[in-house]
Amino acid sequence: MLVAGVASTTLTGCFYFSDPTTDMQYVAADGNIATVGSVKITNVLVVSAGKGQKGSMQGLATNNGTSPAKLVVTPQGGSATTITIPALQSVRLDGKPSGDGTATVPPVQVAATPVAPGEQLPVTFATADGGSKQVSVPVVLDQAPYGSATADHPGSRTDESKPSAEGH
Template identity: 55%
Template sequence: MTGAALTLSGCFYLSPDEVTSYNASDGIAANVGKVQLSNILIVTSAKGAEGSLYGTATNPTQEPVQLTVTPTGGSATTVTVPAATAVRLDGQASGNSTATAGPVKIAAVGAEPGASTQVTFATDSAGSVPVSVPVVLDSAPYGSASVSHATYEAPTSSAGE
């Protein structure tokens, strides 16, 4: 019994030192120099349709950073990420911060929902970082489309039945 306990306790010493990280969201995470990107994804209704970039850019430095976002086949958009602040790329305020950036729009998304497309993020100090970004359908919880359902109408009884 003691031998089994010692053998099993040895698993602790054989375990890896690092824990593998994963994205607990639909989007991806990436770093562009010191700027941290989290939950980055594109919302669109179809391939070739307009889309919006969602996610957060966090700048832990004491200086503002200019982040240039260039989707494949699209125009570059430059977003200012203030010092020691996180901003949402959809143009909304982040948490209790009043700082906003964007929104970052994509004229024609190059991939259908469920696939990924490349977006290049760049800063002056870090250069360009190409990232494969997932594309999701414009529906809840992202985007503005809402699901509609047929309404139920109770059958009417005819007289004499």
């Protein structure tokens, strides 16, 4: 009985000296995060069908400043794209409207993704007030939930392949 008491006290003592996991910071999303000056970038990732294929950047860029911010996005081996984010607003990097906001920017594209889905693509984000920061951005396969579900998208079902209402 004494041995069991000492053993349980010793084994549970490890917990006492360990940091609580709730105090550890981590990215709770598929994409990555970065802050460059007054701009915070969240859940940024690239969607691509494969290495060498066109890629589409997704994520949210929020300007916490009181004046418009120019964000320059440069993927490794690709061309720079400059977007302007209105003061105190967020824009989606895929060019779609963000929530109830009205600000949009042109979609950020990668002409030829230099890495395969599942790997990280170095992307440099730069602003006038924050300098530049290189971020490892995950490249994900062009399928749900990030890929398109439209019929004109490779790998999706066409109207002819959809089951009919009659169950055929």
